[in-house]
Amino acid sequence: MKATHFGRNAAIAVIAAGALALTACGSDNATGTTPGTQSSAGSNVTGTLTGIGASSTGAAMDAWKAGFSAANSGATVQYSPDGSGAGRKAIIDGSAQFAGSDAYLKDEELESSKAKCGPDGAINIPVYISPIAVAFNVPGVTDLKLDATAVAKIFRGEIANWNDPAIAALNEGVSLPDLKVTPVNRSDDSGTTTNFTEYLAAAAPEVWTDKAAGIWPASLAGENAKGTSGVVKTVTDTPGAVTYADDSAVSGKLGTASIKVGEEFVKISAEAAAKAVEAGAPVEGRAANDIAIKLDRKTTASGAYPVVLVSYHVVCTTYETKEVADLVKAFESYVVSDEGQQTAADAAKSAPLSKTLQDKAKAAIETIKAKA
Numbered sequence: 001m002k003a004t005h006f007g008r009n010a011a012i013a014v015i016a017a018g019a020l021a022l023t024a025c026g027s028d029n030a031t032g033t034t035p036g037t038q039s040s041a042g043s044n045v046t047g048t049l050t051g052i053g054a055s056s057t058g059a060a061m062d063a064w065k066a067g068f069s070a071a072n073s074g075a076t077v078q079y080s081p082d083g084s085g086a087g088r089k090a091i092i093d094g095s096a097q098f099a100g101s102d103a104y105l106k107d108e109e110l111e112s113s114k115a116k117c118g119p120d121g122a123i124n125i126p127v128y129i130s131p132i133a134v135a136f137n138v139p140g141v142t143d144l145k146l147d148a149t150a151v152a153k154i155f156r157g158e159i160a161n162w163n164d165p166a167i168a169a170l171n172e173g174v175s176l177p178d179l180k181v182t183p184v185n186r187s188d189d190s191g192t193t194t195n196f197t198e199y200l201a202a203a204a205p206e207v208w209t210d211k212a213a214g215i216w217p218a219s220l221a222g223e224n225a226k227g228t229s230g231v232v233k234t235v236t237d238t239p240g241a242v243t244y245a246d247d248s249a250v251s252g253k254l255g256t257a258s259i260k261v262g263e264e265f266v267k268i269s270a271e272a273a274a275k276a277v278e279a280g281a282p283v284e285g286r287a288a289n290d291i292a293i294k295l296d297r298k299t300t301a302s303g304a305y306p307v308v309l310v311s312y313h314v315v316c317t318t319y320e321t322k323e324v325a326d327l328v329k330a331f332e333s334y335v336v337s338d339e340g341q342q343t344a345a346d347a348a349k350s351a352p353l354s355k356t357l358q359d360k361a362k363a364a365i366e367t368i369k370a371k372a
Contacts (some may be wrong), residue, residue, distance in 0.1 A: 044072060046075055051100060052095070055190075057100055057348070060128055060248075060344035067334065068330075075327065082188070085189025087100050092116065097324060105314060122314050123290045123291070123314070128350050129277055130349070134151055144171055145260065147260035149166075151259070162240065185243070185244075186225070189215055196244040197216075223238070248350065256268050262301075266304065275303050277308060278304070315328055315365075319368070321371075338358075
């Protein structure tokens, strides 16, 4: 399959949707729906849906669970934020009915999923687009400019103090303290780690010589903590510490870095994340209803923030019963709907899916079925 970019119109649609979401925040209509119309969550399904996975989407997931259950009084969604790796393992072994993952299934994982998910296995449905913040606790400093090389050296321990000449050269006029740099990484198998190390390996290969992976390289020094909340708390409690985490978890708590793209430094935002996704392409060799996206970490597109994650809900193409299949379809249809995407944007500052991705996701969800 030939890879094609998602296109400028898709990115414009993302940004326009984000603007609509922000406009809706100020309305008196709490659900964001037009008065007199049924909420897209209202499908009248019943039962309990169990998911395991990414912790980065915690704020969005809480909002989705509440919105969906409010419209379906007999339905409950349970979600355990144990990390993307745990989520993918759970959908493959059948211990969860959907997984949240900041990294799409690998080819070997897709093959393994066929045992529990039917002959077509599981599929990746994008539900959440968000920038990953390079977040730091440096007293007196809230904004820094960093390029990929500096970020890679910080997390490899090659930059030991915040007043290092490599950082100072990028931040003329900023008073940088003589303070030890303490990198903090995820201790669990994390999709956020996968996305972050993908960026470093692509954008600073001369420094970041490890392959992209969900498990942090054991050879590197530093602190570690479990989950998004764990690394954010550790950095918040540790002057000089720095980590990588979903922007929704660090906003207002820690300083964040603008990242050099081309000849400019791009400030972290949902709109900038959406522009980076625009430069992505479908993963080759996947089925038409599998919407895995290969991101261009070396993009030089103006205004794009390449340290971005696309979080997926990984679902089976075939479930044991019609009741479970209907419940999965109803929940996922709500998540990718205008209302569900607005709910996530309001709760987590994520970028709503573009109309192009939204339509692809809806079509993929409709193919979910029960065993005959």
